[in-house]
Amino acid sequence: MSSLVRVQNLSKYFPVTAGLLHRLIGTIKAVDDVTLNIDRGEILGVVGESGCGKSTLARLILRLIEPTSGSIFFNNQNICQLDKLQLRQLRRRMQMVFQDPYSALDPRYSTFRSLAEIYKIQKVDIDYQELKDRIAKLLLTVGLKPEHSNVYPHQLSGGQKQRVVIARALALTPEFVILDEPTAALDVSVQAQVILLLQQLRDKFNLTYLFISHDLALVDYFCNRAVVMYLGRVVEILPANKVSSTPRHPYTKALADSVFVADPAARKETVPIEGEVPSPFDLPNGCVFEARCPYARNVCRETAPTLDEVGDGEYVACYFPLINPS
Amino acid sequence: MFKKREIIQNPAGAGNPDLTMMPSGQRRRLWRKFTANRLGVIGVVIIIGLVGVASLSDWLAPYSYKEQELSAMYLAPSAEHWMGTDEFGRDVLSRVIYGSRISVYVGVVSVGLSVILGLFIGSIAGYYGGWIDHALTTIADLTWSLPEILVALLLVAIIGAGVECVILAIGLTYWAQYARLIRGQILMLKNEVYVEATRSLGANDFTILFKHLLPNAIGPVVVAATIGVGQAIVLEATLGFLGLGAQPPLPSWGAMMSSGTAYLFISPWVIIFPGLAMMITVLGFNLFGDALVDVMDIKDTTTS
Amino acid sequence: MPLLQVESLRVRFKMEEGYVEPLDGVSFEIEPGEVMGLVGETGSGKSVTAQAIMGLLPFINGEVTEGRIIFMGKDLLSFSEEQWQKYRGAKLSLISQNPMTSLDPVYRVGDQIVEGMLLHLNISRSEARQQAMDLMASLHIPNPAGVYYQYPHQLSGGLKQRIVIAMGLCAGPNLLIADEPTTALDVTVQAQIIALFKEAAIQRGIGLLLITHDLGVIAQICDKVAIMYAGTVVEFGDVVSIFNNPRHFYTKALLQCVPKLGMQKGILRAIPGNVPSVQTFPDGCRFHPRCSGVEPICRLQKPANIHLENGINVACVKYASHLKGSA
Numbered sequence: 001m002s003s004l005v006r007v008q009n010l011s012k013y014f015p016v017t018a019g020l021l022h023r024l025i026g027t028i029k030a031v032d033d034v035t036l037n038i039d040r041g042e043i044l045g046v047v048g049e050s051g052c053g054k055s056t057l058a059r060l061i062l063r064l065i066e067p068t069s070g071s072i073f074f075n076n077q078n079i080c081q082l083d084k085l086q087l088r089q090l091r092r093r094m095q096m097v098f099q100d101p102y103s104a105l106d107p108r109y110s111t112f113r114s115l116a117e118i119y120k121i122q123k124v125d126i127d128y129q130e131l132k133d134r135i136a137k138l139l140l141t142v143g144l145k146p147e148h149s150n151v152y153p154h155q156l157s158g159g160q161k162q163r164v165v166i167a168r169a170l171a172l173t174p175e176f177v178i179l180d181e182p183t184a185a186l187d188v189s190v191q192a193q194v195i196l197l198l199q200q201l202r203d204k205f206n207l208t209y210l211f212i213s214h215d216l217a218l219v220d221y222f223c224n225r226a227v228v229m230y231l232g233r234v235v236e237i238l239p240a241n242k243v244s245s246t247p248r249h250p251y252t253k254a255l256a257d258s259v260f261v262a263d264p265a266a267r268k269e270t271v272p273i274e275g276e277v278p279s280p281f282d283l284p285n286g287c288v289f290e291a292r293c294p295y296a297r298n299v300c301r302e303t304a305p306t307l308d309e310v311g312d313g314e315y316v317a318c319y320f321p322l323i324n325p326s
Numbered sequence: 327m328f329k330k331r332e333i334i335q336n337p338a339g340a341g342n343p344d345l346t347m348m349p350s351g352q353r354r355r356l357w358r359k360f361t362a363n364r365l366g367v368i369g370v371v372i373i374i375g376l377v378g379v380a381s382l383s384d385w386l387a388p389y390s391y392k393e394q395e396l397s398a399m400y401l402a403p404s405a406e407h408w409m410g411t412d413e414f415g416r417d418v419l420s421r422v423i424y425g426s427r428i429s430v431y432v433g434v435v436s437v438g439l440s441v442i443l444g445l446f447i448g449s450i451a452g453y454y455g456g457w458i459d460h461a462l463t464t465i466a467d468l469t470w471s472l473p474e475i476l477v478a479l480l481l482v483a484i485i486g487a488g489v490e491c492v493i494l495a496i497g498l499t500y501w502a503q504y505a506r507l508i509r510g511q512i513l514m515l516k517n518e519v520y521v522e523a524t525r526s527l528g529a530n531d532f533t534i535l536f537k538h539l540l541p542n543a544i545g546p547v548v549v550a551a552t553i554g555v556g557q558a559i560v561l562e563a564t565l566g567f568l569g570l571g572a573q574p575p576l577p578s579w580g581a582m583m584s585s586g587t588a589y590l591f592i593s594p595w596v597i598i599f600p601g602l603a604m605m606i607t608v609l610g611f612n613l614f615g616d617a618l619v620d621v622m623d624i625k626d627t628t629t630s
Numbered sequence: 631m632p633l634l635q636v637e638s639l640r641v642r643f644k645m646e647e648g649y650v651e652p653l654d655g656v657s658f659e660i661e662p663g664e665v666m667g668l669v670g671e672t673g674s675g676k677s678v679t680a681q682a683i684m685g686l687l688p689f690i691n692g693e694v695t696e697g698r699i700i701f702m703g704k705d706l707l708s709f710s711e712e713q714w715q716k717y718r719g720a721k722l723s724l725i726s727q728n729p730m731t732s733l734d735p736v737y738r739v740g741d742q743i744v745e746g747m748l749l750h751l752n753i754s755r756s757e758a759r760q761q762a763m764d765l766m767a768s769l770h771i772p773n774p775a776g777v778y779y780q781y782p783h784q785l786s787g788g789l790k791q792r793i794v795i796a797m798g799l800c801a802g803p804n805l806l807i808a809d810e811p812t813t814a815l816d817v818t819v820q821a822q823i824i825a826l827f828k829e830a831a832i833q834r835g836i837g838l839l840l841i842t843h844d845l846g847v848i849a850q851i852c853d854k855v856a857i858m859y860a861g862t863v864v865e866f867g868d869v870v871s872i873f874n875n876p877r878h879f880y881t882k883a884l885l886q887c888v889p890k891l892g893m894q895k896g897i898l899r900a901i902p903g904n905v906p907s908v909q910t911f912p913d914g915c916r917f918h919p920r921c922s923g924v925e926p927i928c929r930l931q932k933p934a935n936i937h938l939e940n941g942i943n944v945a946c947v948k949y950a951s952h953l954k955g956s957a
Contacts, residue, residue, distance in 0.1 A: 049816035050787075064526055091528040103519040106538050117537075121529045157904045158672075168523070187671035188843060192887035192900035214817065217846075221889040221898060244891040258821035260846030262888050264870045267850055271825045273818050276788045359646075 003073075004176055004208050005038040005061065010070035012056055016281065026282040030056040032232040033070070035307060038176075043202065043209040045223030045240055047216055047255070051280050052229040054212045055099075058178045061210065062096055063087060074176070092122060095169040099181040101161035105153040111139070111164050112149040118171045134171075141204075142167045143197055159190035163197070170201065178210045183218070195222055216259045220244060225313060228252045231280055231288040234307055237315040248310065248321040251289045287318070295320050359621050366617020372610025380426040387420035392575040400593045410595040413585060418596060421577035422603050428578045429607060432493055432562040432571075433555040439497030441551050444504025445540070451505065452512030453535050463509070470502035474561060478570045489578075492562050492571045500554065504547055511543035549618045556611035563604055579604050631703060632659040633805055633837040634683070634722075638935070639697035641675075641682055643690070650908045652678045655862040655945065656697070657935055660854070662804070665831055665838045667848035667869070670858030671905050676841045677727075679858075680807050683839075684724045685714045702804060720750035722805040723798040728814060729790040732797075733782040739793045740766075740778030743800050750801035765796050768833070769826060788819040792826070799830060806831070807839040812847065824851055845888050849873060857881050860906050860916035863935070867942035877944045879921045915947070923948060 012031040015024055031053040038044045046054045059065045061072055063079055072079050079090060098104040105114055115135045119126055126134070136146050142163040153161055162182060169177055179198070183191035195218070202209060213219050219226050223240040228249065236249040247253040257272035275292045286301040287293070293300065299319055307317040360366055379386060395415035403410040409418035451462035478495035485491055515521065516539060524534055559579075565571045566580025574581065579600040586596030641653040653675045660666045670676045681687055683699055685706060699706040701722060709717070718724075726732050733742060740762055747758040759778075766774035769792045782790060791811060798806050808827065812820040828851040831838040840852060848855050848869065856866040857880065865878040876882045886899040903920040906912060912919050918928040925947060933947045 049818060062526055064522065088528040091526065096523070096526050098519050098523055100519050104523050106520045106524075106542070108541050117524070117529075118527050121524070121527050121533060157907075159904060165523070168527070187905050188845075189671060189884065189887050189901040189905065192889075192898055193902075195889075195898065196900050215889070216817070217889040217891045217893075220891050221893060221895065241892070254818060256891065258818045259891050260821070260824070260844070260850045261890050261892075262845035262849050262873070262885065263890065264849045264873050268821070271822050274822065276786045276819050277816060 002040050003037040004040040004075060005210070006073040006076075007034055007036050007057075007061065008071050008073070010034045010057070010060060010072060011068045012053075012060055012065065013068045028280045029232045029283060030280065031060060031067075032288075034229075034232075034234050036227055036234060036237060037313075038208060038210060039313075040175075040208055041206060042225065043211055043223045045219035045226040046210065046212045046229060047214065047219050047226055047243075048229035049214065049255075049277050051231055051277050053232040054229055055180055057229070058096065058180050058210065058212055062094060062178060063090075064096075088122070092172045093174050094176040094178070095172070095174040096178040096180060097162075097165055097169045097182045100185050101158055101165055102153075102185065104165045105161060107153050110150055110152055111144075111156075114164065115139075115149075115168055115171055118168060122172060124172070138167045138171060141170070141201070143193075157190075158186050159193060162186060162190075162194055166194075166197070166201070170205070173205065174207070176208045176210070178212070180212045181214065182211075184214070191218075198222075216243060216255060217261075228255065231277065231283060233288050233304070233317065234315070235289065235317050237307075237313065238311075239314070246323055248314075248316040248323050249289075249318050250293050250295055250322065253322060254292075356621055360617060363617040363620055365613045366620070369610045369613030369615075369617060372606060373614055376426055376607055376610065377430060379423055380430045383424045383427055387417075387423040389417035389420040391416065391421045391424040391577045393417075400589065400596075402593070403595055409599045410593065412582070412596045413589070416575075418582075418599055421582060422579070422599050425577040425579045425582065425600060425603065426607075428489060428572050428576060429559045429562065429604070432489060432496075433558045436493045436496035436500070436558045436562075437551050437554045439493065440499075440501040440554070441504050441547065443497065443501035444506075445508050445544075445547065447501065448505030448508035449512055449535055449540060449543075452509035453516060453531070453539065459509075462505070466502040466505045469499055472499050474499045475565065475568070475570075478565050478568075482570055487570050487573055489562075489572050489576070492565050495565065495570075496558050496561055500557070503554075504550060507547050507550055508540075508543055511546060512539050515539055515543055545622050549615050549622070552618060553612055553615040556608035556615075559604060559607055559611075632700075633662045633664070633702060634660040634839070635698070635700040636679070636683065637698045637700075639679070639682060639699065640695045641678055641687065641692055642695055643692045645691075651695075651861065651911075652908050653682070653861045655932065655935065656856075656858070657863055657943065658854075658856040658866045660805070660837045660839060662837055663831070663835050664854060665828065665840060665852045667852035667855040668839060668841045668858060669843060669845060669848050669855060671843060673860060673905055673907050674858040675861040676858050677809055678861075680724060680809050680839070680841055683807065684718060684722065685709060685711075686724075716750075719746055719803070720801045721803055723801070723803040723807065725794055725798045725806065725808045725811055727810045729787065729794045729811075730782075730814070732794050733790060735782050738779050738781055739785065739790075740780075743793065743796050746797050746800040762796070762800065765800060766792070769796055769830065770822075771796075787815050788822065791815060791819075791823055795823075795826065795830065799834070802834075803836065805837045805839065807841070809841045810843070811840070812844075813842075820847075827851065845885070857884070860911050861908070862916055862932075862945060863943070864917065864946070865942065865944045867938075867940070871940060871942060877938075877942060877949065878917075878946050879923050880917050883920075883922070915945075 010031060011033055014028040014030055016026045016028060017023060018025050034057060046057065048054050060067050067080065074090065074094060082090060112135060115138060116131055119131060135149060139146060139148055144160065144163050183194050186194060201207060211219065211223050220240050220243055226238060226240045226243055227234055228236040228251065230251050236252045238248065243252060244256045247256055254273040257268065273292060278291060285303065287304050290296045290300045305317045305319050307315045309315050393416065398411050398415040399413055401407055401411040407417050407419065409422060412418055447462050447466065451459045474495050477499055478491060481491045481495055521534055521538060524538055562571055562578065563580030563583065566578040567584040569584065572578035572581055582600040583597045590597060637657050639653055639656040642649045642651045656679055668676045668679065682694060687693055694707055733739060743762040744755065744758045747753065747761060748755065763774040763778055766777060771777055771789065771792050777789065812823050815823060824847055827838060842848065852869050854867060855869050855872055856863045857878065859880050865872060865881045872881060876885055883901045887901055889898055901920050914930045915928040915933050918924045921928065927947055933945045935943055935945045936949045937943055938949065
């Protein structure tokens with residue numbers, strides 16, 4: 001089994017209470033019964049709009065928050081059962097690059113100190129000179145210069161800050177890196193730099209990525225497969241380059257059709273889909289997308305479709321997929 | 327240094343095409359900002375003056391603070407006694423000078439005590455939340471509503487009146503305001519991304535709290551503490567006025583004012599000068615604190 | 631006559647330590663009924679341009695030092711604040727970036743639209759209320775009568791944005807400026823709102839100045855586009871022409887670094903270096919440190935704005951041979 005990470009029936013529900021006695025009035029199903037695999041060496045993209053649960057999923061996989069139910073396996077080891085010490089060791093092998101480089105670094109720490117801290121936290125036995133060498137090397141790996149080690153975050157541009165965040169994630173040579181919208185806060189020209197850097201690093205260090213983004217074009221370009229999420233559930237898993245050409249789920253199609261291409265010849269004549277993502281509070285039974293789906297029928301309202309395998313590594317959760325499995 | 331009116335442009339020329347860094351002149355800018363605030367500079371001068379007077383009392387005071395000369399009671403200010411004499415013929419100027427020592431001592435130690443207590447309790451409340459937060463905040467609220475005079479009276483019964491009594495009374499009641507301040511800051515900062523990032527590296531709560539949250543949260547507390555010293559000095563005077571503070575013959579400004587009330591209209595200088603000294607001291611700390619707010623760009627220094 | 635003409639605009643802001651010049655050399659035109667896109671990254675000065683056009687600079691320590699802004703034949707830079715208050719909202723409107731903060735949380739959304747109308751139109755409150763609901767309906771807001779009486783926090787992001795657009799259009803302006811109107815919205819909602827902008831502009835025959843960093847949005851609804859970099863317009867002209875045949879090196883590089891749905895792997899190209907901030911604008915041509923076609927003169931001299939025959943303006947020395955009495 002070449003899956004590095006396996007997520008099985010993972011759910012995270014947030015109870016909503018009201019009143020002095022904290023009466024339970026409903027739940028928000030941030031992540032609902034998610035099952036997926038990430039193969040070693042793969043770049044798996046997760047796309048979706050607000051409320052789809054992609055950021056919560058990332059934090060669950062890293063066990064920054066505890067799941068309500070379900071399990072997560074890393075290298076066939078159930079990480080939900082690890083104790084504190086084992087969890088800290090696990091952190092050496094899976095890391096995260098955060099969305100907002102402007103707040104992902106402690107503003108009072110110099111670059112050097114931010115990077116050196118990891119070795120301290122993980123209690124790596126290393127002398128000062130070796131530490132300096134390693135950090136200098138790390139900075140070069142992410143395209144920064146040695147003189148950047150003595151500066152503070154406010155002196156760096158957004159792209160440079162993000163490089164430091166990436167350097168921090170790579171400091172202990174992890175196997176698996178979760179990238180939560182790593183370029184969302186960056187300018188377009190800098191975004192391309194960071195994406196190319198991430199590709200280089202993946203090839204150089206044999207990394208596996210979980211790439212979370214709202215930018216479908218970016219996921220198409222950068223990822224091998226894409227997981228499409230809507231209101232906490234996975235609606236489709238398919239090769240990233242098929243998202244725009246042959247999507248199976250109506251939501252995937254709506255999403256792909258909504259993206260504006262930077263080419264006047266590809267102007268869209270009609271609005272692909274009306275309405276907005278509803279509130280995740282107390283969702284009805286049945287398919288989460290039913291209310292906005294142009295193809296919905298009665299069965300869609302009654303029970304939620306299961307995520308079925310329709311190809312090699314391809315899944316869809318729909319009673320009436322746009323392309324019938326052969 | 328840029329001349330006013332000059333366009334700020336690329337100090338280093340065309341700049342390194344690959345990786346320019348923003349110019350850092352932050353310390354210089356802060357210094358300039360502070361010195362531009364004239365009131366703040368006045369505040370600093372006053373504080374330095376106070377500390378100077380307190381340390382150099384032995385050389386500055388023309389007379390001893392306790393040497394009595396009963397033939398020279400209640401003399402009006404004159405060439406020999408710039409601030410006159412009190413009911414025991416003691417030179418008021420010397421007593422005011424030595425009194426600064428008590429003020430500085432009480433101010434700094436009591437604030438130090440309350441800040442340490444407040445930081446500890448407030449950060450735990452803010453960081454952990456839940457019932458711990460509820461419990462600690464309730465204790466803080468109760469403590470805050472205790473009149474320090476009552477606490478001082480209680481302490482007098484236990485350890486006797488004196489400077490230590492005042493310091494403890496202030497320390498045990500005023501920590502609540504610092505606790506509330508730091509709790510608020512930590513509540514705001516604990517959801518910052520760098521906190522989550524450090525946690526994902528494997529850091530434990532202790533590391534996050536003391537190495538990342540506290541240093542970033544401490545700003546408003548520093549400002550409040552500065553103004554708190556002024557607060558403590560006034561409190562010492564109040565408690566001293568009631569006879570609970572420094573005991574005679576120690577020249578606490580409050581005690582001096584207390585003993586002078588009987589003769590307020592006959593020999594007002596016995597009250598006026600220590601009162602003036604206290605006013606100027608408190609003003610100094612307040613001006614400094616206000617300037618700090620401006621310089622450190624702190625949005626919220628409300629304590630209660 | 632063009633609806634809006636901006637010529638060689640130069641703006642500076644007063645800071646503590648001196649002045650900064652976020653704009654230096656901004657020129658473009660909008661015809662009535664046209665949709666123009668203003669695209670640029672951070673520090674390009676696109677928001678400042680909008681503020682300059684709306685006469686809002688004095689409120690933020692800014693002033694225009696050079697250039698002209700002509701709107702419907704009137705010189706906006708000579709306006710007094712009194713004249714401005716008659717024009718703002720009535721003749722030209724600005725929709726700011728974040729709909730969450732554009733709406734006052736303590737007033738019902740319908741009343742906020744009506745407020746704008748009563749300021750500029752000579753109609754009664756009940757007439758305004760009716761017109762507001764008609765306006766909301768034309769912007770595809772479901773159940774306008776119900777939504778009218780809601781508060782901002784009760785509405786979704788897309789609905790809030792439609793209300794903000796309604797506020798912009800309520801007094802019937804000739805020019806609508808929208809600053810990053812869809813950045814905070816989901817992709818599917820963005821598609822709806824952008825289509826709405828186009829529809830609203832066509833129906834009312836007004837000019838629309840759309841400010842964004844998103845090239846896809848520009849390609850979708852704009853007729854003309856001005857590419858901004860570090861306070862200058864580096865290229866301006868017809869959208870189809872610029873996208874198919876970009877002339878400025880920055881435009882070319884920008885188009886190559888944006889991932890497109892369905893594009894081949896491996897052809898994404900980054901632009902080396904950083905976007906300069908206003909305090910680190912390079913001398914000479916502001917793009918020269920990152921330009922693949924840089925010449926020695928680029929480091930020294932700011933390139934002039936050159937008008938090419940096909941109506942494109944480009945600010946690059948490579949086209950100096952086309953110089954025909956340019957600005």
